[in-house]
Amino acid sequence: MNKIRHYLLFLFLQLTLALGAFAQSTISGVVKDNAGTPLPGVTVAIVGTTYGTTTDFNGKYTLTEVTADAKLRISFIGMVTQEILVGNQSTIDIQLETDYEELEEVVVVGYGTVKKSDVTGSVGSIKNEDLNTLPVARADQALQGRIAGVEVQNNDSAPNGHTSIRIRGANSVVGGNAPLIVLDGFQSGMSLNQINPNDIASIEVLKDASATAIYGSKGANGVILITTKNGAKEQKPTISYNGFVQIQQVAKKIDLMNAADYAETVNANRTELGGNEVFTPEEIQGFKTNGGTDWQDEIYRNGFTQNHHLGISGASEMLNYNISAEFLDTKGVIEGSSYNRYSLRPNLSFKLSEKLKLNLNSYIAREVDHPTTQNSFTDSPIFASQVWAPTKPVYDEEGNYSLPGGGYGPVATGNPKALAVEPVRDNFTNRLSINGDLNYKIIDGLTLNIMGGYNQFDYENNYFNNSKILQNPGQETAGIAVGRTTTLQNTNMLNYTKSIEKHNFNVTAVLEQQYEERNWSESGARGELLNAGGYNGLQMGSEYLLPTSSRSKRTLLSYMGRVNYNYDSRYLLTVTARSDGSSVFGANNKRAFFPSVALGWNVTNEEFLKTSETLTNLKIRGSWGQVGNQAIAPYTTLPRLRTGASAQFPINGMNLSSGVAISPTAANPDLKWETTTQANIGFDAEFFGGKIQATFDYYNKLTEDLLQNAPLPKTSGSSNVLRNIGKVENKGIELYIGATPVMSGGFEWNTGITFSRNRNEVVDLGDVEEMPIGNGGGLPGFNNVIWLETGQPMGVFRGYEYSGVWTSAEADEAAKVTSGGVAFFPGAPKYVDQNGDGVIDDEDIVNIGNAHPNFSFGWNNTFKYKGFDLTVFIQGVQGKDTWNLSRVRAEITNNDGDATSTKILNRWSEDNQNTDVPSFQGYNAFSMTNSSRWLEDASYIRIKAINLGYTFSDEMVSKLGIGSARVYLNGTNLFTFTNYSGYEPEASTGTDTWGGIDMASYPSQKSYTLGLNVTF
C-alpha cells in the first residue's frame, strides 16, 4: 500500500516539477533522522502552495525557484513535521525528530489511549487485518480464538446465530456474564455481531481489574473496546470495496436409520413389549425397494451468503472522514431461514480550530431476520428431522403434509418440512446510533472532552403460523411484539498530561451519566381468518392473546479518576477509582466504589538490558482492583404485585378476569452490586526485535455478594428472592506466543498461539452447601440436573452414572439391584449404585460433569510468498460436557415416539451382549433421562479457516487504474475433530450455568468463500 502511494506521489511531483518554471533560486539538502540516517520519500513542500518534492533514496532533495520568504514544510510519517524559513540559504539539511506519539502503537484503554509501552493492565488487542481471517460480517465470530482469555462460543449456527463471549470465565449466576461493549467511547448496548469487521480499526479487550475498574459497576465481565475506522492523516479520498460470496453446507448429518430398518425396529419394539407389529412384511419390503424419506435432506439445503462493504475515506486539514455502507445477505442452510442487513456508518471528525475538534460517529442499520425455531421438541424442524419416521412421505396423497401419529413416531412434533417452510417469522430491527464529542485543548496537555451518545434500538418480531403443519384449521396464530431500547450517555472528561524531567503524568477525571429506557408490547390472535393477513391483520382473529406492555428505566451516575505515572518509561503506575450510583439498587446501596492499582516495569528500558539484541522488550505487570456487576432488572428492590396472564382467573367460568397476586419474586431493598476482586500478574516480552513475542498472564478473581435467585420457602407465598449471597472464584492463565519463524527469500511465516485456561469454582453459597438451579430441556424426567455446589464449577451436572447394559452373564448380579421395587435384568441399563445399597434411587445421583472447558486455544498461521498469502487457523476447546438432548429421543422408544438413530440397531439382545444400548424392555423399565448416558464430551479441535489470497502486484493494478486488489478463497469449519455426536460441539441452548444443554441447535456449516478486496 505504502509503496503504491509513494509511487503515485512521486509521479505527481515529477509532473509539478516540470511545470514550475518561474522562480528565483534553487535550494537543496539532505533529510536525516536523529540517528543520522538519510530518509528517502520525505515530503518537502512550500507552505501555502502545491509545490514540493520528495527526497530520493539518499534523503536528498532539490527545489528550484524558491523565494526567500518561502517556508519549507518537511513531513514524514512517524516524524515530527518541521517548518523552516528559506531566507538566503541554498542548502538546508534537516534532521527530523521521531514522533513517538505517532510512531509507537497506541492502545485504546477506557477513556483514553496510552502508548503500548505504558500499558500496565492486561489488555488484549487485535487489529483490523487479523479480523479478516474468517469471511464473516460480524466481529464476534472473528474474535474467536484470537485473544487469550476471551472465549467466544457459537451457541448456534443460524444466519443470525447467537454467540456468547466470556472474558476470563463466568462470574455470575444470574447477573449476566457478557462483557461490556464500548463502541468509540459509547456504551450503547450494541453487540459485536452487528459490527462489520471492515469498519473496525481495532478491538481492545480489557481483562484485568486495573483496566476494567474505570468501568466500575459495568466492568466485572471485562470490557471490549471497539474503535471504528476514520480517515488517516492527510489521506486522499480512497474508495475501498470488500466483498465475498459464500456457500455453506451442513457440516455433518446425524446417522439415522433408513425406512426399512426403522420399520423393522418399530415392529421389534412392539413385539418385545407385547404389542402388535405396526408394519406388514409387504410394507417393509416396499421400503427396502423404494426407500423412504431422509428428513435431514428434506430440510437442509446449500446456504448462500454475500456481503458487500463499500467505504470511502480520506482526510483534509479540516475533516477526516470514513463513510461505509454495507449489505449482507444470508440464506441459511435450513429451508426458510435467512438474514440480511443494510447499514451505513459515517464517521466524521472536524478540526474546528487548532484547539477544538468535533467528532461525530453514526450508525444506522436495518436488519431482517427469518429465523428457524430451535430448541423445541415440538416446533423445531431440526429436532423433528431427527425423530420423524423415515417411513412417512413428506406429503400425503392429497398433497398435504403428512401428520405425526398413526401409532408410531413422534406424537406431538410436526412434519419437519412443514416446520421449516410454513411458519412465518419476520423479525425487523432498526438501529440508530449517534455519538459525538467536542474535544477542546484548554492549554498544552490539558484537554476537555464532552461526549454525548444516543442509541435507539427498535425491534418488531412478527409471526404467523398457518394450519398446514397439523392440518388444524382454526388454530392459526399470529402475533406482533415490538419494543424499543433507548440509551443515552454523557461523558465529560478532563485529561492532563505533563512531563517534569523523567516524571510523566497523565491524569484523567470523568463525570458520566447514563440513561436507558426499555419498553415493549405484545399482542396476538388465533383463528382461521388470519390466513387473510397473517400478523398484519390481527383483528381477523377469533380470539386474542392478552395484550401486555411494560416500560422500565435505569440510570447510572458516575465519577471516575485515573492517574498514569511513569518514571523514565521504566517504572509505571496506574491508579484508578470510580464511584457509581445506580438506580436499580436498593436505597441503602445506591453507590459503590471501585478502586484499582497497577504497577509495571519496562525491564528492557533499564541500562543493563537496553543493548540486548535477544530480549528486546520485557515488561512485567501486576495489578489489583475491584469491579462490579449491576446487571439486575429495574425495580427488583421494590415490592410488586404480579399481574397479567399469570394472575388471571376465570371467575365466571367463561372467560378470564384480571387479577393481582403476590409476586413469586419477593422484593429485596438491600440488593447491591456483585463485586469482583481481581489480581493479575503478567509479562510482555519480545525477542530479536519482535521476531518472537510472548504475553503471559495469571489472574485470580473472586466475585462476592453474588446475585442469586435464592429460593424462599414457598410457604411464604413467594418462591424466590434476588439476594447477594455466595462467592465464585475464577483463576487461570493466558498465554500468547507470536513468532515470525521464517522471513527470507520473499517467504514469510507468521504464527500466533493463544491459550487460555480458567478454573471456575463456587466458593461459598451462604447457608447451604448446594442448591439445585433447574432443569432445562423440558424432557420428562430431566429434573434437577444443574446444581451449584461449593467446591465445584458453577452449574455442575448431576445424574445417574451410566455404565452400559446388564449382560446375561450378570443376570444374578442385576437381580440384586432394584429401582422403585423393580429388579434389574439383562438388557436393562446399568446405573452405578454409588452407595451400594442395592437400590438405584436419588441417593445414587452424583456429579457427572460440567460445561466449563478445561482450556481453549487458537493457533493462527500466515504464510506469504510474493503476492500469495495463506492463513490456516486452528481452534479448539477441551474438557467441556454437553447434554445431547436431541439424541435422547432419537435413541429411545417410548410414548413420545420411536427411536430413529442407527444406534438402536445395536441394542442389547441375547446375541448382542457387548453393547451400551439397552433393550426396549430394559429402557422401558428404567428410563432415567438424567443419566450420564446422554452427557457427552464436547471437546473439539477444528481447522476453523483456511484462507488463500493473492494480492495483485502494483504494476498490474496500476494498469487497471486501481490502488490495490486482493482475491481470496476461504474454507471455514472444514475439519472438526470431536467425539461429540450431535451436529456441533459448541452448540448450547443456554450459557454459563445453563450452558451445555444441546436441544437441536441450528447445525453448523462448512463454508466456502470467494472474496475480493479492492481500493481505488
Place this chain on the structure above:
Amino acid sequence: MRNLYRYLKNTALTALSVVALNACVSLEEEPIGILAPDSFYKTESDFQAGLNGMLSPMWVSWGGYSFNWGVFQIPGAMADDIATAPHDAFLQFDRFNYDPNNGQISNLWGIHYAVINNANILISNLETTSVISEEKKAHLLGQAKFWRANSYFILTQWFGEVPIITTENRSNADKVGQSPVADVYDAIVLDLQDAESTLPPSFPERIRPTSWAAKSLLSKVYLTMAGWPLKEASAYKLARDKAKEVMDGSSYALEADFKDLWIADNGLTNSEFIFFFKGVNSGGWPNPGASFYHHASRHPKEAGWGDFFSEATFYNNFPDGYRKDVSFTTSWPDGTSFPADVAEPFVAKYRDAGSEIISYEGTDLTGVNSEGYASYVHMRFADVLLIFAEADNQVNGPTGEAYEAINQVRRRALNQDIYTPDPAVDLSGLSKEAFDKAVIDERAWELAFEEKRWFDLVRKELIVEVKGVEYPHINQNFGHLPKPALEVEQIEGLEQNTY
C-alpha cells in the same frame, strides 16, 4: 505562575459547568405500570382482582389443577386407579420411591401456600376496609376463607404436619415451624364455619363457592379427621350431619346421565358440581391459560403424551356397565385396543365425554376437547352422598338412608333411574364393615381419576393392603409425601416425614 493560576481557574470553571449537567439523571426509581401491594386495594374491583389473583395459582397456564398431571394425577399415582409413564420423576410416586427434591412435590406445596398467603393479605385488607358494603365484604371474606381452608386441607392430607402462615409471621417464614395436624384441622374448621355463615347459598357465577360448598367441604374435612392420622371417631357424626344438611337443604342433585358430567359444555349448568374449576378456552392462548389441558392423559395414538393412564387391575375390578364405559378409553382410532394391543387402559373422563361416547368413525377427533373448557371437580353431589353413606354407617350402622345414598350412585352408574330402587343393583343386608367396604369401593369407581382415591386409601389405612403386595417396602406412613426438601432445609422446625 500567574498563567498557570489562570489556567487552573479556567479548568475549575469548566469542570464546574460540567458538574452542572449532573442534574439530568436521578437515581431514584419511580416504577411505571408496576403495582405496589401497599397501596393497591381501593375499590371493590380491586378486591375482586385480589380474589382472582388468589385463585390463579391453582388454575394457571401449564400449572396447578389446570394441567392435569401436575398437581394431582402424578402425586396421585400411588393410588391404584392411576399409573404413570416410565419417566423417573413420575415413577417415584407410582413406585413409592419418594424424593423430597421432586418438582411436583414442591409445586403441590407452593401452589397452596400461594393461595393461603394471597388469602391472608386479602382477608386482612378486607377486614380493615370501609370502601365496600358489608354484604360484599362478607361474600369476599367467605370466599377467601373457603379457599384458604381448602388449601390447608389439601396440604395436610398430602403432608401431615404443615406450617400455619399468617400475614404476621410471613416475613419470617423461615421460622414458622410446623403445626400439629389437629391444629391445622382446627384452623380449617374455623375458616369453613366462617365461610358457611357468611357465604350466600348461591352466586350468579357457579365458580364461586357457596355456603353449600362450605358445608360439603366441611363434611369431607370431618370425614377425613375421623380417619388416619387424627382418627377422631367423633368427627363421623359431624361429617354425617353436614352431608345431610347439603342433601336435604341444597338444590344440588345427581345428574341423570353419568356421561353428562364430563361434557365440557355442561360445566356451568349441571346440577351436580358443588365447587370446581371450569376451563375457558378464550384468552388462554398460546398457552392453555386457564384451561384444562388434556394431552397428558391421552394415548400417543391420539396426539396425547400418555403421561398417565389407569391400571389394568383397577380396570378389571371395576364393575362393568355404563359408568365403566364412560370412565375408560380402551380402543383407539387405528383399531388397536386394550388389552389386545395396549397394556393399560386410558382415562376417558377428561376427554369431553369418554371414548365410548365419541364415535371414532373416520378418526375425526375434532369433537374431543383436548385443551379448553372442561372442568376439574373438587366436590360433586355424588361425593356428598357417599360421605353421608360412609359417615352414617359409622355412626348408626347401615341405615336405610345410608343405603339409599349409595344406591342412588349405583343406579346412576348403570344409567338407570336414580330414584327407582332396583334389587338387582341396590345393596342391602350388609354388615357395618361390609357396608363400609362397599362405600369405599363405590368411591373408587365413582370418583376414579378425580384425586379422591388416594386420600381414601390413606385415611382408611388401606395403603398397605392395596399396594403392599406390589411394593412390599411401604407402610402407612407412605400416606404422607415427603415435604419439599427446600422447605425443610429452610424452615426451622419443619420436620421431614419419615417412613
